Amino acid sequence: MENFQLTEQDRATLQFKVTTKLREAILKGHFKMGERLIQEEWAEKLGVSRMPIREALRQLEVEGLVRIEPRRGAIVTPISKEDIEEIYQLRAMLEGKAVEMSLPHLDEEDVQELEILNNEMAKLKVDEIDVEKYMNLNAKFHKILRSGCPWRRIHGIIDTLWKGIPPYTPSLLVNHLNDSLQEHESMLEYVKRGDSEALKEVMEEHILRTRDKLITIINHS
Template sequence: MDNYRLSEQDRATLQYRVTTKLREVILRGEFEDGERLVQEEWAEKLGVSRMPIREALKQLEVEGLVRIEPRRGAIVTPISVEDIEEIYQLRALLEGEAVEKSLPNLSKEHIEDLENICEQMKDLEVNEHSVAEFMRLNENFHKILYEGCTWRRIHGLIETLWKGIPPYTPSLLTNHLDESHQEHRLMLEYVKQNESEKLKEVVQKHILRTRDNLIKYVVKSKKQES
């Protein structure tokens, strides 16, 4: 419970590490819903100034894990298993539909971009730096897949669902990065083969597998803290 202090090596990626640490603490259930996250206390626990804590809270507010209130500061609103189920089930439905409609409109350049992303993912070694890069590549890969969908409203709905925990799940599920990469390779192959139904199916399975693993992570973390 008290071993939060970051090492000197961690401080090389200070902002990322502070945000990741606070995200993990919230998802582990160390805060009650509605409890204050006091900047001064966590700055001391992590051995940092208040500035990276303040910046981390801004990011966590975007993710829906805290809300910033006047005179009260950061109030924790931890994501629940039900929230995860809702977000990822909707993502599977919408992104599956979007990639199926997108495929006929993907260009040679789109396919080359997907290929390049897969190659970059393959070359990453799992560490704090590579996980941050994997998150960026993962989000770009998914966006390219459904970029060709001509349904305007579905893009807005998907973007809303991505404004939260989804972009950051690789930082929590590092043991599953290889599996995720293999699924991305399979998506790329179906794009090249122009197999829209198979592409839709693997995208949905990929999202739902992530949902299941994230739920296991949250449940296990809360049990360890109880």
Template structure:
């Protein structure tokens, strides 16, 4: 069994760390559909009280990774390949449309901020702390890319799809971050060149590549179980 015990340094951001650990073991396939995630067991494994476990489970329920049932507790509902296909196909359609419509409305300050975020991302290493920082910068990069889109409803739909796995994908696929850097660089270049259709295509490629890598990760985990 993997050693999940959190260090003293981890406790500086305890709630975030507990939620991240539990999310990772679910997304990486350590549980099967219907398995119980027992608070007492995970409090012991992580070296924390039950309170942060309870709060983490509430967040994971919002993300659709667990279901809280009376008298049974947290029931794991892991992401399937079908879920990945649905989430990322919808993201491709919606975010491709959003960034294409956003570009004409982006101002110089927006573009400068995107360039700054890109520079910060490529300066990071592959440590756990840097991957966490990359996730925050990446989410903000994508938000600014699409925030100029005048369609109000598309933003709420994209925000819903981003809850859960898309936000935390870099922690699962940290060995693919270099590919993300190249795609982010192209996005900034196409914005500077005022090429909305090219921006849309690279965004679609970016999302579909991530989808394919996630599916391969799940398939590999399934093979290892057999």
């Protein structure tokens, strides 16, 4: 089986690194449906205490990748290709519409904040990227883009779809972050132009490209 031992550098952000290791292992098919993840075993494999393992499993339960049962512990429930199709197709439709409706209501302060976030993401070097920082910046960027949409319900539905895998896809698709950065640049340009239709289209493409990359990971597991 793949060597999951963490390096000293990994321990700098311990819980995040542990969660990332386990998430990637589940999505790449290292575990069977229904297999137990035993805290003591994984603490030994990763060279950490049980606490970050316990916290990682709680996070993975929120993402729908494990189910924690009394007396049995964490049971693997891998996300399927169909789950990815559903989540990302819905996100593309709803977020595309949300940013289209949001754009006329964004003010100069919003645009400046988007530019700051975009610049911060662009500064991160892909070969040694701080993925956790990128994830946080990316989530804020998307949130501001759709913040001006006047439809209340669409925000609730999108927030629900963002729970689970979507915020963590940068940790799975590090090699494709340059594509995301280019798409963010396009989004920012369309915001400055006031072109809501083009913004909608690039947002849909951005989300569906991520869908396709995740499905590739699952298909090659």
